[in-house]
Amino acid sequence: EAGVTQFPSHSVIEKGQTVTLRCDPISGHDNLYWYRRVMGKEIKFLLHFVKESKQDESGMPNNRFLAERTGGTYSTLKVQPAELEDSGVYFCASSQTGRTDTQYFGPGTRLTVL
Amino acid sequence: GNSVTQMEGPVTLSEEAFLTINCTYTATGYPSLFWYVQYPGEGLQLLLKATKADDKGSNKGFEATYRKETTSFHLEKGSVQVSDSAVYFCALDTGRRALTFGSGTRLQVQP
Numbered sequence: 001e002a003g004v005t006q007f008p009s010h011s012v013i014e015k016g017q018t019v020t021l022r023c024d025p026i027s028g029h030d031n032l033y034w035y036r037r038v039m040g041k042e043i044k045f046l047l048h049f050v051k052e053s054k055q056d057e058s059g060m061p062n063n064r065f066l067a068e069r070t071g072g073t074y075s076t077l078k079v080q081p082a083e084l085e086d087s088g089v090y091f092c093a094s095s096q097t098g099r100t101d102t103q104y105f106g107p108g109t110r111l112t113v114l
Numbered sequence: 115g116n117s118v119t120q121m122e123g124p125v126t127l128s129e130e131a132f133l134t135i136n137c138t139y140t141a142t143g144y145p146s147l148f149w150y151v152q153y154p155g156e157g158l159q160l161l162l163k164a165t166k167a168d169d170k171g172s173n174k175g176f177e178a179t180y181r182k183e184t185t186s187f188h189l190e191k192g193s194v195q196v197s198d199s200a201v202y203f204c205a206l207d208t209g210r211r212a213l214t215f216g217s218g219t220r221l222q223v224q225p
Contacts, residue, residue, distance in 0.1 A: 004157065031211065037218075042118070043158075043203065045212035056212060091158065103213065105150070105158035 002026065004106035006092050012112045018080040021109045025074070025094030031055075032075050033095075033103060034067060038088035049075060082113045116141045118204050120216035127194055127223050135189040135219045137178075137204035145206040147171075147180050147187040148213070152201045161189075161202070194223045 005024045013019050025032045034046040046065070047057040051072035060067070064083070069075040079086055089110050093103040121136040139145065149161040149171070162171030167182035176191045187204060204216040 033212070035213070035215075040217070042217040043205075043213075043215035045214070048211055056210065059212065093158075102160060102163075104160075107155070107157040 004092055004094050004104050006090075006106040006109050008109060009107065010110045010112075012114065013082055014114050015084055016081045018078065019082055019111060021077045021079075021090055021111070023075045023077070023092030023106060025092070026104055028096070029094035029104075030072070030097045031095040031103075032069060033093040034075070034077055035059075035091040035093065036088050037091070037108075038085070043091065046077075079111075082111075084113050087111055087113045116145070116206060116208060116214040118206055118214055118216035120202075120204050120219050123201075123218070123220040125219060125221050127221070129196055129223055129225050130193045131223075133189070133191040133194045133198075133221070135202055135204075135221070137187045137189065137216060139185050139187065139204070139206050141185075141206055141208055141214075143208050144182075145208045147178070148205040148207070149176070149178055149187070149189050150203040150205060150215075152203070152218075154200070158203065194221070196223045196225055199223045 007022045032049040037043045045059040048055045049069045066078045089108040091108045093105045095103045117140045146165045148163045150158040151161045162173040164171040164180035170179045178189045201218045201220045203218045205213045
């Protein structure tokens with residue numbers, strides 16, 4: 001069974017540009033989460049989808065971040081325009097319906113904003 | 115709010131040494147507690163978990179006991195190997211489905 005995949009693995013952009021990160025969850029997992037780790041600090045929750053609906057987006061830092069999950073399969077996280085403080089590693093995770101205590105994580109996307 | 119505090123790293127040990135990585139938490143209610151591990155170049159993997167007080171989670175020789183009285187979930191292993199070198203994250207979930215993580219502790223095991 002394929003795990004959670006994320007694309008790209010690395011992205012280097014300039015301040016003011018737009019970047020879109022993609023996450024493909026484990027097939028059949030209705031729950032999808034985004035987290036990020038900034039500057040080697042703790043990993044922080046961004047948002048949670050159940051299928052295509054946003055269940056909890058309390059961790060989204062500001063309106064420069066837009067997450068979508070059209071069709072309830074893969075998800076994208078767009079940052080527009082990117083700022084220096086957005087640099088970090090963005091993780092995606094998924095879990096089965098009803099089994100929200102076991103989240104399976106992807107390898108992360110390392111974003112560097114110059 | 116909820117928070118998790120881990121010991122600062124890196125922790126450097128010789129092979130076969132005893133490992134302890136401290137983790138304490140602050141949370142409302144009765145959280146589930148987790149240890150995740152990130153090996154170089156890979157994503158986070160669930161290492162072990164405990165869902166109620168006095169539960170002991172264990173996996174791959176690692177153990178952690180949910181201590182409600184001290185709000186702790188320290189990770190231990192009796193004899194580390196070079197292959198255990200990784201970053202270890204303590205985390206909790208109060209049922210919101212949003213994990214709260216500590217800052218991670220890097221473990222380096224030398225042969």
